[in-house]
Every structure is written in structure tokens, then in C-alpha cells.
Amino acid sequence: MSYVAFAKEYPFANNMLIATLKTSAADLMVQMTLNKRSFSEVDWQRNAVFCLFGFVYLGAFQYWYQINIFKRLFPGVEAFCSQTWAAKLTDVPGLAALLGQTVLDLGMLTCVYLPTFYTFKAGVFSGSSNPQTWVEVGIGNYTTNFRKDAQDVLMVWVPADLVCFSVPLYLRLPVRHIVSFVWTAYLSFARGSK
Numbered sequence: 001m002s003y004v005a006f007a008k009e010y011p012f013a014n015n016m017l018i019a020t021l022k023t024s025a026a027d028l029m030v031q032m033t034l035n036k037r038s039f040s041e042v043d044w045q046r047n048a049v050f051c052l053f054g055f056v057y058l059g060a061f062q063y064w065y066q067i068n069i070f071k072r073l074f075p076g077v078e079a080f081c082s083q084t085w086a087a088k089l090t091d092v093p094g095l096a097a098l099l100g101q102t103v104l105d106l107g108m109l110t111c112v113y114l115p116t117f118y119t120f121k122a123g124v125f126s127g128s129s130n131p132q133t134w135v136e137v138g139i140g141n142y143t144t145n146f147r148k149d150a151q152d153v154l155m156v157w158v159p160a161d162l163v164c165f166s167v168p169l170y171l172r173l174p175v176r177h178i179v180s181f182v183w184t185a186y187l188s189f190a191r192g193s194k
Helices: 003-009 011-034 044-073 077-081 085-090 092-125 131-164 169-191
Strands: none
Touching (some): 003 169, 044 077, 044 092, 077 092, 092 169, 131 169
């Protein structure tokens, strides 16, 4: 079975697999290249943050909202995504839906994705088994870093979303994961340490 056939037949499983492996690989790459750690020096606790976050948020939640919810909120999305690029440029309702999806996703990235990441990170690094502590520490770090993080989200994800929300639905998240690999490597470098 080809990758495209697998992605069409099992899109949810495909997304879960890609999301988990991608986030782990991005963090490992940063730790071993930029942080110059040998494999035996890898911070596996830090890598666990990325694996868990990749599986739960980027794998399950992102699939649910970017495929299922977006199809309900923007009912013409499948038709728009299956058109040629030339046809898309003249499809005014489709372009409006593309803009709407992009704005909604940027809101999710800044107001849901980032606090969720920081909460997962606090759950691994805080030394506490109390989820309330994780949320408090995570939201505190989110608030401290919001201005810079939100600026970075806009610079990367505005153009990426315009592409991701234009390709056929079965390729939406795999294409997004390509951009997300670079984004996750940046997040690992900038915010991955304790």
C-alpha cells in the first residue's frame, strides 16, 4: 500500500503516527544538533513532553478540529480543496472560507495550542503530580512568553495555513506536519528546556 493510499484509508491513524514521531524527532534533532548532546545525553523527560503533546494535541485534537469541526463550520471546504489552484483563486466563497479557517486556526494556536504546550511541559518538569499545579505553572509560562510566541505563530502559520487549508483534506494534516516539524524544532530550541 502506498503512503497516499494509507493516508486516504486511515487518515486519523496516519495523523496520530506522524504527529507523535514528528514532535519526538524535532526535539531529538534540536537536542543533538543545536544543544550538542550525544544520544546518551538526550533529555528523555523533555522528549516525553514532545511525544505526549504530539500524540494528544497535534495527533488527536488537531485532527478533530481541523477536519471534523472545520468541515461543519465551512461546508464548502472539501469542494474548494479539490479544485485546481486556478479555480481556487476565482472561488470567492472558498477564499472567504480559507481566510476564516486561517483566522480560526491562528486563534487556536495562540489561545489553545500554546497554553496546552506549556501545561504539558509543566506536567513533566514541575515535579508535582497535581494537575492544578501543571495548569498554574503552564499558564504562567504562557503569559510570560505570550508576546514573542504570538508573533512567531503569526510569522510561521499565516502562510502555512493558507497552503494547508487549500490542499485536499486527506493531505491537510500531513502537509501541516511538514511545516510543524520546523515549528516544533524551533519550539524545542526556544521553549523546550526546563
